[in-house]
Amino acid sequence: MNITVSQRGEVSIAAILGEIDGKTAPLAQAQLMPILEATNKVVLDMSSVSYLSSAGLRMLLVLYRQATARSGKVALVGLSEEIKDTMSMTGFLGFFEVSDTLDAGLLSLA
Amino acid sequence: MAELTNVITPALDVQERRIDYYPTHDYNGYQLRPGKPYPFGTTLVPGGVNFSIFSNHATACTLVLFEKGGGTPLVEIPFPDSFRIGNVWCMIVFGLDVETLEYGYRLEGPWDPTAGQRFAPSRIILDPYAKAVGGREVWGQPPDWNDIFLQRGRLIFEDFDWEDDRPCEIPVEDLVIYEMHVRSFTADPSAGAKHPGTFAAMREKLPYLKALGINCVELMPIFEFNECENDRVSPETGERLFNYWGYSTVAFFAPKTSFAATGKFGMQVDELKTLVKELHRNGIEVILDVVFNHTAEGNEMGPTISFRGVDNQTYYMLTPEGYYYNFSGCGNTLNCNNPIVRNMVLDCLRYWVAEYHIDGFRFDLAAILGRDPWGTPMPNPPLLETLAFDPVLGKCKLIAEAWDAGGLYQVGSFPAYGRWAEWNGKFRDDWRRFLIGEPGMAGAVAQRIQGSPDLYGWNARGTTASINFITCHDGFTLYDLVAYNDKHNWANGEGGTDGGNDNHSWNCGWEGETDDPAIRELRRRQMKNAWVALMVSQGVPMVLMGDEVARTQFGNNNAYCQDNHLNWMDWSQCAQNADLLRFAQRMIAFRHAHPVFRNIAHLTNTDYAGSGYADITWHGTEAWQADWSDNSRVVAFMLDGRHAKGATQTDDMIYVIFNAYWDALHVRLPGLSHDRRWHLAVNTGMPSPRDIHPTGTEPPLDNQGSLLIGPRAAIVLVGR
Amino acid sequence: MSALTLPATLDALEDIGQFVKETAVSGGLDTGAAYRLRLAVDEMATNIVSYGGVAEIVIAATVTARDVTVTLVDNGVAFDPRRQALPSEAALAAPLEERDIGGLGIFLALTGVDRYDYAREGETNRNVFTMRKAPAAPPT
Numbered sequence: 008m009n010i011t012v013s014q015r016g017e018v019s020i021a022a023i024l025g026e027i028d029g030k031t032a033p034l035a036q037a038q039l040m041p042i043l044e045a046t047n048k049v050v051l052d053m054s055s056v057s058y059l060s061s062a063g064l065r066m067l068l069v070l071y072r073q074a075t076a077r078s079g080k081v082a083l084v085g086l087s088e089e090i091k092d093t094m095s096m097t098g099f100l101g102f103f104e105v106s107d108t109l110d111a112g113l114l115s116l117a
Numbered sequence: 118m119a120e121l122t123n124v125i126t127p128a129l130d131v132q133e134r135r136i137d138y139y140p141t142h143d144y145n146g147y148q149l150r151p152g153k154p155y156p157f158g159t160t161l162v163p164g165g166v167n168f169s170i171f172s173n174h175a176t177a178c179t180l181v182l183f184e185k186g187g188g189t190p191l192v193e194i195p196f197p198d199s200f201r202i203g204n205v206w207c208m209i210v211f212g213l214d215v216e217t218l219e220y221g222y223r224l225e226g227p228w229d230p231t232a233g234q235r236f237a238p239s240r241i242i243l244d245p246y247a248k249a250v251g252g253r254e255v256w257g258q259p260p261d262w263n264d265i266f267l268q269r270g271r272l273i274f275e276d277f278d279w280e281d282d283r284p285c286e287i288p289v290e291d292l293v294i295y296e297m298h299v300r301s302f303t304a305d306p307s308a309g310a311k312h313p314g315t316f317a318a319m320r321e322k323l324p325y326l327k328a329l330g331i332n333c334v335e336l337m338p339i340f341e342f343n344e345c346e347n348d349r350v351s352p353e354t355g356e357r358l359f360n361y362w363g364y365s366t367v368a369f370f371a372p373k374t375s376f377a378a379t380g381k382f383g384m385q386v387d388e389l390k391t392l393v394k395e396l397h398r399n400g401i402e403v404i405l406d407v408v409f410n411h412t413a414e415g416n417e418m419g420p421t422i423s424f425r426g427v428d429n430q431t432y433y434m435l436t437p438e439g440y441y442y443n444f445s446g447c448g449n450t451l452n453c454n455n456p457i458v459r460n461m462v463l464d465c466l467r468y469w470v471a472e473y474h475i476d477g478f479r480f481d482l483a484a485i486l487g488r489d490p491w492g493t494p495m496p497n498p499p500l501l502e503t504l505a506f507d508p509v510l511g512k513c514k515l516i517a518e519a520w521d522a523g524g525l526y527q528v529g530s531f532p533a534y535g536r537w538a539e540w541n542g543k544f545r546d547d548w549r550r551f552l553i554g555e556p557g558m559a560g561a562v563a564q565r566i567q568g569s570p571d572l573y574g575w576n577a578r579g580t581t582a583s584i585n586f587i588t589c590h591d592g593f594t595l596y597d598l599v600a601y602n603d604k605h606n607w608a609n610g611e612g613g614t615d616g617g618n619d620n621h622s623w624n625c626g627w628e629g630e631t632d633d634p635a636i637r638e639l640r641r642r643q644m645k646n647a648w649v650a651l652m653v654s655q656g657v658p659m660v661l662m663g664d665e666v667a668r669t670q671f672g673n674n675n676a677y678c679q680d681n682h683l684n685w686m687d688w689s690q691c692a693q694n695a696d697l698l699r700f701a702q703r704m705i706a707f708r709h710a711h712p713v714f715r716n717i718a719h720l721t722n723t724d725y726a727g728s729g730y731a732d733i734t735w736h737g738t739e740a741w742q743a744d745w746s747d748n749s750r751v752v753a754f755m756l757d758g759r760h761a762k763g764a765t766q767t768d769d770m771i772y773v774i775f776n777a778y779w780d781a782l783h784v785r786l787p788g789l790s791h792d793r794r795w796h797l798a799v800n801t802g803m804p805s806p807r808d809i810h811p812t813g814t815e816p817p818l819d820n821q822g823s824l825l826i827g828p829r830a831a832i833v834l835v836g837r
Numbered sequence: 838m839s840a841l842t843l844p845a846t847l848d849a850l851e852d853i854g855q856f857v858k859e860t861a862v863s864g865g866l867d868t869g870a871a872y873r874l875r876l877a878v879d880e881m882a883t884n885i886v887s888y889g890g891v892a893e894i895v896i897a898a899t900v901t902a903r904d905v906t907v908t909l910v911d912n913g914v915a916f917d918p919r920r921q922a923l924p925s926e927a928a929l930a931a932p933l934e935e936r937d938i939g940g941l942g943i944f945l946a947l948t949g950v951d952r953y954d955y956a957r958e959g960e961t962n963r964n965v966f967t968m969r970k971a972p973a974a975p976p977t
Contacts, residue, residue: 829840
């Protein structure tokens with residue numbers, strides 16, 4: 008798992024590559040948390056995430072809670088069907104702005 | 118929304134300061150320290166997991182850890198003697214992967230069956246407090262009986278984001294309960310569910326439940342059970358027979374993994390909690406059917422899964438020779454009034470209320486819960502009393518199936534402590550017998566209409582002690598009640614002898630399916646009559662899944678083992694029987710619209726509100742002249758709207774006439790005071806859609822003085 | 838026994854016709870008998886709903902191996918059609934425009950079926966129409 012961060016205006020874009028499971032979720036959280044603290048708007052580009060375990064979902068929800076506490080926003084883009092499905096059935100999906108493409112994701116934070 | 122309270126503070130720097138977050142021992146590279154005895158089971162602590170298990174008779178204990186699905190353990194860690202406090206072994210293990218870990222125990226102790234001791238240290242034992250169970254993720258997949266550990270304890274995160282949800286606390290008299298089986302609801306292809314038979318699929322069907330108008334679902338067992346515990350096939354089809362309904366618990370703290378589409382990812386807990394949260398959002402409570410009378414381990418011939426291997430003598434009621442008492446009819450009897458087992462039951466229910474926001478419980482064969490460790494019924498059973506007075510359970514519904522398989526029948530006499538309600542078997546039997554036209558039933562149904570004061574009046578339990586039902590999972594469906602005289606249980610593989618014989622059913626002229634329109638019409642009418650009976654009676658109505666669309670089990674009155682169309686809801690019936698579905702929806706809405714059906718105290722037959730009418734008055738074919746003779750098959754009653762909910766609310770006048778006679782009858786109506794007029798809400802003799810009119814659109818009767826009621830019909834009038 | 842309660846209006850006639858047709862089919866009546874039964878019930882029902890003071894009408898049917906019975910029940914004033922003067926042979930022979938329509942309807946109702954009975958029970962009128970089934974063909 009690794010994360011590439013870029014900036015588009017006031018929005019930080021974090022593109023995650025690989026699998027997020029119980030082992031990698033804390034690493035992802037450690038990298039993403041400072042980004043949230045630095046900017047109020049973050050897009051998580053999930054299009055290259057091939058697997059997301061429950062620990063990964065929880066990491067996303069922690070980020071979301073952290074962002075809302077600072078009046079920030081987190082948007083998810085490029086979720087695979089399987090991940091979206093799991094998130095929906097376990098109630099995680101409803102918390103996030105979800106878009107298919109990066110442009111749409113940026114728009115949702117505007 | 119209390120967003121701020123949900124902010125998670127990174128606790129790393131805080132954690133570093135606490136002494137008990139550091140290991141003290143090392144076992145083959147696993148970092149350990151002495152654990153905390155409470156709470157039992159597993160608890161995530163910073164950096165590790167606290168494991169705690171009790172046994173009053175074990176001599177030693179070993180923690181066995183697996184990688185998910187692993188054939189051999191990762192490690193077996195014997196509890197150092199210093200980690201035992203009293204009879205509890207507790208240990209923190211650091212550095213575990215919560216998501217992929219599976220765990221069990223080996224407990225050493227005597228093998229002395231006559232003394233009740235059956236320790237089996239060669240077996241790996243499931244933690245009785247396991248909060249999730251792995252190993253059986255796919256429904257119906259035959260288990261590998263050679264697996265050294267079939268049902269495996271798993272760890273869960275307890276961090277579900279409930280937002281501001283909590284149990285609904287709908288007043289019990291306002292409930293309309295829908296008894297259902299999670300898998301049966303959506304397993305059939307006609308459900309069109311993405312993941313058939315799961316919690317997630319049930320959530321997809323919430324609009325259906327909402328439209329039906331029920332405000333409480335009672336889920337047949339959803340604690341982990343092994344549907345493959347039987348090894349039998351149907352003599353009719355050769356298909357495998359299952360322990361389908363699930364009245365055979367393996368783990369009381371764990372949701373059934375294969376009822377979750379995400380069970381294979383270990384996310385069954387989140388999926389179920391999401392379902393509960395969504396149900397609550399739609400104003401629907403969740404009651405769980407819990408089976409504390411026995412476990413899946415059966416008698417001395419059964420498998421050792423958990424309790425038997427942890428502390429047989431504590432968990433089970435044993436004869437002086439060490440055999441299992443069988444008050445449950447299922448091989449063993451959980452020793453519920455042993456203080457330790459009682460505490461486990463309490464821990465379990467508190468857990469489901471606190472962690473899953475469950476609104477109430479229905480206790481299978483609850484009369485057993487009032488027996489002492491030797492099987493004798495107690496006048497003041499500590500378990501029932503404890504549950505009734507527990508603060509965490511303080512607002513939840515407690516419902517007893519007030520009988521057991523050992524012959525104890527306590528309908529009306531179940532120890533209630535002002536809290537317990539009962540499945541009212543008398544309601545079911547009396548209404549069934551009245552509706553098929555048996556003589557001598559008019560007086561009995563008059564009691565049922567009033568909330569059964571004959572059963573619950575003597576100790577002032579009120580109407581809400583009575584869960585009113587005409588059908589439930591045990592016995593015929595509503596359609597089968599009007600389509601079969603006799604049970605047809607051959608497919609269950611017990612020679613057709615299983616299931617009850619006192620069905621009080623009538624096939625309306627032909628046993629089973631028929632094209633005869635006359636028989637079909639009569640069956641429809643009889644089903645509608647039953648819906649009316651349920652919805653106009655005081656007490657708490659409960660309906661069985663599918664009865665709103667004439668679901669059939671083809672005469673099987675005990676389909677406990679059938680994973681097929683005998684249990685599954687056929688969603689195409691929603692269109693085929695749209696008129697019945699519409700009738701059921703409207704009838705439920707009618708009850709919700711009229712508080713006069715939902716009194717808490719029993720009706721008094723007096724005018725305590727000073728309105729000029731008694732709260733209930735009784736009539737017959739002549740107004741003010743009830744006929745209670747044996748030959749009477751007509752019961753008519755009037756509810757005075759100013760006595761609604763103990764005269765705290767004002768409602769319309771309601772007049773209800775049941776004609777269980779086989780011929781049409783002329784009925785004179787009581788006059789209404791002032792400028793009120795009778796309006797026709799329901800007439801089951803009329804063809805759909807004139808059989809029921811939505812609240813507010815009921816047409817006034819042309820003839821306010823009398824009417825003609827058809828054979829075997831029910832009429833409901835609203836006076837306003 | 839199937840049964841239907843209907844508001845006593847002209848709209849009920851369609852439901853009654855349908856009910857009799859279904860009964861005749863399930864009872865195995867031949868086409869001619871089915872037609873005469875429907876005509877008889879329809880004429881009597883028309884008479885009942887056209888008469889004032891009746892709110893509901895109940896139609897019920899019983900099928901046995903030998904016959905098909907349809908019963909109309911209403912709670913109007915007592916009316917035994919058998920006591921009404923039936924049209925005379927002369928009246929029936931009269932040209933159409935001179936006939937008494939109502940009387941003819943009752944006539945059709947009473948004579949088209951194999952058996953007709955009337956009873957006044959309490960506050961209700963009961964008109965019972967019976968058609969015998971054609972005997973089954975002898976086995977060959």
